[in-house]
Amino acid sequence: MVSRHKVTITDIAEHVGMTNMTVSRALNNPDKVKVATREKILAAAKELGYVPNAFASHLRSRKNRLIGLVTASVDNPFYSEVIKAVSRAAEERDYTIILIDTDGSPQREEVAIETLLSYQVAGIILSPVSDAAAYRPAYLDRLRATRLPVVMLDRTLNVSDFSRVVLDNRLAGSLLGELLVKKDIRRVLTLTGPRDSRITQDRLIGLKTAFDVAGVSLVLEQRPGDYTLQPAYRDMADYLRQGKLPEAVFGFNQLITLGAMRALHDARVSRDDVMVLGVDRLPYADIFEVSVPCAAHDTYRLGHEAFRILFEQIEDPMAAGREVVISATLISSGGN
Numbered sequence: 001m002v003s004r005h006k007v008t009i010t011d012i013a014e015h016v017g018m019t020n021m022t023v024s025r026a027l028n029n030p031d032k033v034k035v036a037t038r039e040k041i042l043a044a045a046k047e048l049g050y051v052p053n054a055f056a057s058h059l060r061s062r063k064n065r066l067i068g069l070v071t072a073s074v075d076n077p078f079y080s081e082v083i084k085a086v087s088r089a090a091e092e093r094d095y096t097i098i099l100i101d102t103d104g105s106p107q108r109e110e111v112a113i114e115t116l117l118s119y120q121v122a123g124i125i126l127s128p129v130s131d132a133a134a135y136r137p138a139y140l141d142r143l144r145a146t147r148l149p150v151v152m153l154d155r156t157l158n159v160s161d162f163s164r165v166v167l168d169n170r171l172a173g174s175l176l177g178e179l180l181v182k183k184d185i186r187r188v189l190t191l192t193g194p195r196d197s198r199i200t201q202d203r204l205i206g207l208k209t210a211f212d213v214a215g216v217s218l219v220l221e222q223r224p225g226d227y228t229l230q231p232a233y234r235d236m237a238d239y240l241r242q243g244k245l246p247e248a249v250f251g252f253n254q255l256i257t258l259g260a261m262r263a264l265h266d267a268r269v270s271r272d273d274v275m276v277l278g279v280d281r282l283p284y285a286d287i288f289e290v291s292v293p294c295a296a297h298d299t300y301r302l303g304h305e306a307f308r309i310l311f312e313q314i315e316d317p318m319a320a321g322r323e324v325v326i327s328a329t330l331i332s333s334g335g336n
Contacts, residue, residue, distance in 0.1 A: 007050040015044045027052065067097045067310065068116035068124040070109065072155065073228070074101040077254050077283045078299060079127070082153065085303030086125060093311055095122070104129050104226065106137060113139040123149035123310045131155040132196035149313035153306045155199065163313065163321040165306045169199050172279050172295035172328040173206025179293055179332060180248055181210060185275060187219040189246040191235055191256045193227045200224070203252055203279065221246070225256060232259030240267045251278035257292060258282065281331065295328040302326050 013023045018041070026033040026041040033041075067090050071079050083099065090097050098119065100112040109129050116124055124143075128135070135157065143150055144161065152164040180188060190207070193200040204222070211218040223239065225231035232251065236259065239246075249264070251257030257278030264274060277293040285292060305324045313319045 007045075007048045009050075011048060012041060012044050012050060015048060016040055064120055064122040065095050066119055066121045067095050067307070068112075068119075068121045068126075069097045069099045070102060070112045070116070070124065070126045070128075071099070072102055072104050072109075072127055072129045074099070076227070078154075078280060080283075081299040082127075082303035082306075085300045086307045089304050089307035089311075093307075095311075102129055104228075106130070106135075110137060110139055113137075113142065117142065117146060117148070121148070122314050123151070125151050125153055125306045125310055127153045128155050128157055130194070130196075131157070131198045132194065133158045133198065134196065147317070149310055149317070151306045151310045151313075153302065155197075158198075161321065163309050163323065165302055165309065165324045165326065167199075167297050167302070168325050168327045169202035170206035170209070172297070173203035173208075174210045175206075175295045175328055175330040176250060176277055176279075176293070177207040177210025178214075179277065179330065180207075180250075180275075181214045181216050183275070185247045186217060187247045188221070188250055189236075189239060189244075189248070190220060190222045190250045190252065191232045191260055192222055192224050192252045193256075195222075195224045197227075200252060207250065227253050227255060229255040229259040229262075232256040233263045234259075236260040236263035237267065240264070240269065245269070246274060248275040248277060251276070254278065254280050254282055257294075261292075279328075293330070293332045296331050297326050297328050 009020050009023050009027070013020045016023070018037070022033065022037065023041050026038045027045065030038050069083065069086055071083070073079065074083070087097055098116060098121065100115065102108040102112055106129055113124070128137070137157070140157065140159065150162045152162050154166060156164045156166060190204065192204070208218060208220070223235040225235060232255065236249065240263065249260045251260050257276065261276055264271065264276070279295050280299070281294050281296050282290065282292050305326070309322065309324065
């Protein structure tokens with residue numbers, strides 16, 4: 001395989017018979033170079049296939065226009081609208097995002113933060129791999145030492161010194177609990193995130209509170225997972241193999257709900273026999289005329305608010321940290 005030579009300013013300078021300084025000035029400050037000289041250098045750069053170093057240019061500009069966005073799983077439909085919102089809001093302010101997917105790995109998250117710090121980003125929007133109270137990653141002290149603006153999104157670390165944009169998870173659980181009470185359903189299987197996840201705990205509290213307020217008994221079974229499809233499918237299939245059949249299955253996010261539905265389908269269990277409901281809309285469900293009641297959140301607003309707060313803190317380093325809570329809306333007919 002022939003190795004590809006990276007064309008440098010020195011290569012262009014040798015090609016046109018000029019100094020490196022003149023070539024650099026023509027590429028980075030063209031108004032300071034004679035028109036004929038500039039055109040000759042630009043033509044040579046194009047001919048040789050020169051690609052400017054965007055990172056170096058950004059450092060020379062002394063105005064950092066990079067934003068880090070760290071998510072735990074980009075294949076989660078929840079994050080697609082979040083990423084779109086952050087990207088569009090950043091573009092409006094002439095910022096570019098660097099998106100890093102940690103794939104649920106604390107080690108990758110550590111590397112992601114170090115990478116963004118090395119790029120001297122202006123700020124970071126972070127959705128950590130875990131929101132367990134005991135999760136305290138080593139990079140926390142590094143972030144604090146840099147005094148870099150940080151906004152946590154959805155999942156949050158158990159600290160008080162960073163701004164955050166979160167969902168009202170108790171409300172989401174409560175809305176679906178009220179729907180179950182209304183439909184006279186008592187036996188509920190919950191497919192959740194990890195037991196120590198504060199999001200999971202709050203959604204469970206909301207569900208139980210709805211039954212308590214109504215004075216109705218709840219027969220609840222929890223199968224904890226990791227907010228992804230495959231564990232939910234496995235747990236639902238295992239549950240069915242034991243000869244059990246709940247009145248309702250409550251998926252704690254879109255991927256969990258989809259995993260449960262797939263297991264029910266494979267076991268040939270009619271959805272007329274088991275009600276399926278979950279947190280957030282299933283993407284494109286209406287195309288297949290699938291109706292899944294849900295507690296839906298405005299995830300686009302979630303991302304937009306995260307960038308707005310981050311931008312405020314970039315512009316004013318003394319701005320106080322704050323929290324924005326995104327409420328849920330019950331969609332009893334499901335779909336989009």
